[in-house]
Amino acid sequence: MxxxxxxxxxxxxxxxxxxxxxxxxxxxxxxxxxxxxxxxxxxxxxxxxxxNLDDYRELLREEQKIEDLYLAVLALRRLAENAKTPERLLEMDEVLERFGITREELAEAPGDEMEN
Missing domain, CATH: 3.40.1620 (YefM-like fold)
Structure with missing residues (x-):
């Protein structure tokens, strides 16, 4: 508690x-x-x-956004860890597409600025 x-x-x-x-x-x-x-x-x-139900739905949407961003960050970290072996790397856009995230959404996420 x-x-x-x-x-x-x-x-x-x-x-x-x-x-x-x-x-x-x-x-x-x-x-x-x-x-x-x-x-x-x-x-x-x-x-x-x-x-109220609208507030609950909004909480669920926000939770989903956070989960999506977490998975995108995790994927990007894995890409960075594997940077020494470029033949195994995926393009950033491929990773973002897989997680249903656009570059714009990633840019709006709090934290470091995204590099192009």
Missing amino acids: MHEIDDPVLLSPSQLVSSSKLSKNLGAYLNEVRKRPIFVTREQEVEAVLL
């Missing part, structure tokens, strides 16, 4: 609801979650987060 100091989640007390209160007033909280996430507590500990 994370300590409060290590926890990156910032929330206001108005976003906290006990699980029993949530179960009694679910409709009202489903309306509230359109505006912001609701943090569900049980025994005074945050146990879950209730968020």
Whole structure:
């Protein structure tokens, strides 16, 4: 379990609801979650987060982008490690195509600037 100091989640007390209160007033909280996430507590500990479907979908999209970038970076590192044996190397565009990443997306990724 994370300590409060290590926890990156910032929330206001108005976003906290006990699980029993949530179960009694679910409709009202489903309306509230359109505006912001609701943090569900049980025994005074945050146990879950209730968020709207659009926000959840956006989180899944962001997770996929991060995974795609990680795989691209991994592939590029492997290419760099094998630079001494050019006959085994793939063109950068081939690697990016395999992972479904464009040069523009790679250029927008945080980190070092991409060389052409």
